[in-house]
Amino acid sequence: MAYIVTARKYRPQVFEELVGQEHIANTLKNAILKERVGHAYIFSGPRGIGKTSAARIFAKALNCKNGPTPTPCNECTFCTEITEGRSLDLVEIDGASNRRIDEIRQLRENIRFVPSAAKYKIYIIDEVHMLTSEAFNALLKTLEEPPSHVIFMFATTEINKVPQTIRSRCQQFVFKRIAIPEIVKMLKKVLRDVSMEAEEDALFWIAKSAVGAMRDAQSVLDQMISYCEGTIKEEDVFYVLGIPSYDIYHEFARSIAGEDFSTAVSLLDKLLRDGMEVSTLVTGLIEYFRNLYILAADKETSNLVDLPEQDIDTMKSFLSSFTKKDINNILVLLSRTYLDTKNSGLARELLEITLIKLVRYKDIIQPVSLIKRLEELKQKITAGGQVADEKKNTPPPEDNEEKDVSNASEDNADMIKRIISHFSKKRRAIAEFLNRAKKYNFDNNLLTVTYEQNERLSYEHVNEDSTKKFIEKEINKLLQLDIRVNFVINNRKAPGKEDPPLSPEVSKVIDVFKGEIIPNNNYGGN
Known part of the structure; x- marks a missing residue:
């Protein structure tokens, strides 16, 4: 007898053998028991998880000589013909090959004929999303009111491409x-039947590489049975699949934690020389540090990490070296590298640059942290160099300056606050410049805003023609009044003080950076 691959040999033949799809098996069985069988079904989901198998089992359940029954006998003529793929009343169509309108028109002609022997004429269209728009349109009327002896079953891996009118x-x-545990259980059954053994971790990695697809896992197992002489070992699985073992990622994590670039880049060089793809390594590193972050977030969430117990224990040992913030920064770097290396001719070099950054992960500063530091620095400069805590404990000086709203009632003072608040939502920079003004004077629909000499930069920004017009326009819109705004700068010198002469170097810096001299009133020197 010719050899049959594992995926075909162990294809489910009854609803109870549909692994991991109990919700669908129970619904279809109950539909038969309650005599509520529909005329069209669409099965969607990833590849290799039982969509076509479920359609065939449903077809057997409907056409079995004992049926319709939720438990087809698999012995009668109808069941065996469907199992062997030679039933005249079960038509399987490949949507990718028969996607044009002509094939669908032919199908519409054929459905008028009654079944040759079975109760139902069943059409299974696999990869139905591959049909053209015209083919879908031609199918609409037939699908809405098919003959009583016809049942359609569609299977697709991309349900979003199926028109809503069909769905x-x-x-x-x-x-x-x-x-993964359910896939491992099935693999063990196959190995028992062929009298072979495998390490538990080897079966785990076979199941994990399948990404939830039983057919993929069975295909890999066929490869491993052919490759291995005796017991299937974990290292054999990694070798055949062409993926790095998890110990490699432990080594990368160890070198990053120890800031050991030479070890990390040597490990990378060895893997690339062995034929490893950069994309595979980057994806693996992202998954590794994702798992590490979950363990760092809560050590009780290890059940969310699909790894053997010894690998989880090894990863937990790194938690003393990496904080959650560190891992987050590492994941950000790796995510950017993943996007940068796709279709790049410099994939290796980009990954090496990332490794340089990773081994210095403690020095990584995210933009959010940088903005926070700049805000703190800004507060210190505004406060004359004092730290916020010192300001709280230092009594205010006698000449403490507060916002002076001359000739303004309490309502007008509130109006000024409203104006500044309004600009903080429109243009925060303008709000900040307005807030730095020394004095506000509101008289006869004229708002005069006065700045001290040390706020000349703020004065120049708001007094610029376009900015001034914008400020007036927004104030008039806010207050529903016709208000003019005048910005002035206080030219008075403090008594007994003169501006010190500037050195040529300082003058040059001020000229290049358009800067200004800001007096430090808190400086204790002479």
């Missing part, structure tokens, strides 16, 4: 990815 005429079933 609304079908009962939709969403298939889930299969959990």
Whole structure:
């Protein structure tokens, strides 16, 4: 007898054998028991998780000589013909190959004929999303009111590409990815039947590489059975799949934690020489530090990390070296590298640059942290260099300057606050410049804003023609009044004080950077 691959040999034949899709199996069985079988179904989900198998089992359940029944016998003529793929009343169509309107028109002609022997004529269209728009349109009327002897079953991996007009005429079933423990259980059954053994970790990595697809896992197992002479070992799985072992990622994490660039780049060089793809390494590193972040967030969440127990224990040992903030910074770097290396001719160099940054992860400063530091620095400069805590404990000087709203009632003082608040939402820079003014004078619809000499920069910004017009326009809109704004600068010198002469170097700096001299009233020197 010819060899049959594992995925075909162990294809589910009854609803109970649909691994990980119990919600769908129970719904279809109950539909048969309650005589509520629809005329069109659409099965969606990732590849290799049982969509076509479920459609075939449903077809057997409907056409079995004992049926419709939720438990097809798999012995009668109808069941065996469907199992062997030679039933005249079960038509399987590949949507990718028969996607044009001509094929759908032919299908519309054929559905008028009654089944040759079975109760129902069943059409299974796989990868239905590949049909053209014209083909979908030609199918609409037939799908809405098909003959009583016809049942349609569609399967697709991309439900979003199926028109809503088609989906609304079908009962939709969403298939889930299969959990790793359930895939491992099936692999063990296959190994028992072929009298082979495998390490538990080897089966885990086979199941994990399948990403929830039973068919993919069974195909990899076929490869491993052919490759291994005896027991299937963990290192054999990594070698055949062409992916780095998890110990490699532990080594990367160890070198990053120890700020050891030479070890990290040597490890990278060895892996690339062995044929490893940069994209595979970057993806693996992202997944590794994602798992590490979950463990750092809460040590009780290890159940969210799909890894063998010894690998989880190794990762937990790194938590003393990495804080959550460190791991977050590392993930940001790796995510950027993933995008930068896609389709890049400098993928290796970009990854090496990332490694340089990773081993200096403690020096990484995110823009948010930098902005926070700048805000703190700004507060210190505004306060004349004093730290906020010192300001709280220092009594205000006798000549403490507060905002002076001359000739203004309490309502006018509130009006000034409203104006500044309004600009803080419109243009924060203008609000800041207005807030630095020394004096406000509101008289006869004229608002005079006075600045001290040390706020000349603020004065020049707000007194610029376009900015001044914008300020007047916004104030008039806010207050519903016709108000003119005048900005002035106080030219008075403090008694007994003259401006010290500036050195040529300082004058040059002021000229280049358009700066100004800001007096430090808190400086204790002479």
